[in-house]
Amino acid sequence: MTDRIPLAAVLGQPIHHSKSPRLHGHWLRRYGLPGHYIPIEVSSGDLEDVLRMMPRMGFVGANVTIPHKVAVFEIADQITDRATIIGAANTLIFRADGKIMADNTDGYGFIENLRQGAPGWDAGAGPALVLGAGGACRAVITSLLEAGVPQILLSNRTRIKAEQLQEDFGKRVQVVDWVQVGNAIEDAALVVNTTSLGMVGQPEMRIPLDGLQKNTLVTDLVYTPLETNLLRVAREAGCRTVDGLGMLLHQAVPGFERWFGRRPEVDDALRDAMLT
Ligand code: NAP
Numbered sequence: 001m002t003d004r005i006p007l008a009a010v011l012g013q014p015i016h017h018s019k020s021p022r023l024h025g026h027w028l029r030r031y032g033l034p035g036h037y038i039p040i041e042v043s044s045g046d047l048e049d050v051l052r053m054m055p056r057m058g059f060v061g062a063n064v065t066i067p068h069k070v071a072v073f074e075i076a077d078q079i080t081d082r083a084t085i086i087g088a089a090n091t092l093i094f095r096a097d098g099k100i101m102a103d104n105t106d107g108y109g110f111i112e113n114l115r116q117g118a119p120g121w122d123a124g125a126g127p128a129l130v131l132g133a134g135g136a137c138r139a140v141i142t143s144l145l146e147a148g149v150p151q152i153l154l155s156n157r158t159r160i161k162a163e164q165l166q167e168d169f170g171k172r173v174q175v176v177d178w179v180q181v182g183n184a185i186e187d188a189a190l191v192v193n194t195t196s197l198g199m200v201g202q203p204e205m206r207i208p209l210d211g212l213q214k215n216t217l218v219t220d221l222v223y224t225p226l227e228t229n230l231l232r233v234a235r236e237a238g239c240r241t242v243d244g245l246g247m248l249l250h251q252a253v254p255g256f257e258r259w260f261g262r263r264p265e266v267d268d269a270l271r272d273a274m275l276t
Helices: 020-031 044-057 081-086 106-117 135-147 159-169 178-185 229-236 245-251 253-260 268-275
Strands: 007-012 036-041 059-064 091-094 100-103 128-131 152-155 173-175 190-193 217-220 240-242
Touching (some): 007 020, 007 044, 007 253, 044 091, 081 106, 106 135, 106 240, 106 245, 152 159, 152 178, 159 173
Parallel strands (some): 128 152, 128 190, 190 217, 217 240
Antiparallel strands (some): 059 091
16 A cells, blocks of 8 residues: 555545646656655535545545535544534545544635734734625634634625534634625724625625725735735735635645645745746
8 A cells, every 4th residue: 555656635526627626736746756646526416435445446535526525424434623613524535444534724824824824914903894604714713713703793695604613613603794784894903704795707806995904914715816906906905915826736735745745835936837
């Protein structure tokens, strides 16, 4: 087993759009490591059989994406605390004893991107205004609370989903009505868009942004386009901004390190490789 070239994959359906093969392939080439990372289209009905077979075929782990991020909980033998809190997994480790460990690295990727993109960012500086209440939002809230943000002002078009998150995460999360979000911006030390608004093919973000303060840090999970309307307005208002591409890159770091034995760097060369 130890002489085998390590294999890893991303499993999903559809899978052709996934950027993960390019990302891991870049690192494998850059560090001259033996190994391969491939996209595999897997239906929900085949997921368990495929995952049980993969370790025997030389796979050391996998990423999972839509529609398998929650379903893998039923198959994994061990689930990390952060994946449990987020309620979904994106990274699987196939252990030497044949057990499958499920982790979620989205929150890690989000915070590392902020730290790299806004050096000196102080989580304790004030409340964070988080827009959205979907799957990615759970990872963002988890990581912000862990980083020490004192309060999260959470606003979503469908208020009940934000209230559900408040129930799950407790008193440090406070729900703000979607129509009031322009007022909450004034109080925010950090603004995070976790909705799909502003993404190519989606409606524009239309919330009032004139309350943005110069010392507010603004970040967007959307990375197509790289500079969303939210980030452009924030930059023009004098705010520091961090785009969403880095989150995608950083979330891949823990998996690559576990599978291929080297902690990879997120740098300009990687960003360029992902953008060409
Ligand atoms: P999701 O679970 O489908 O949630 C979508 C969110 O967007 C919900 O809060 C939804 O509000 C909101 N939304 C959609 N259309 C809206 C509209 N017209 N007006 C107001 N709100 C609207 O999606 P997700 O998985 O959380 O992903 C959200 C975004 O983050 C996507 O663009 C995704 O590509 C991006 N993302 C980026 C990374 C990265 O690495 N950078 C990682 C994960 C996700 P309702 O609840 O009212 O429907």
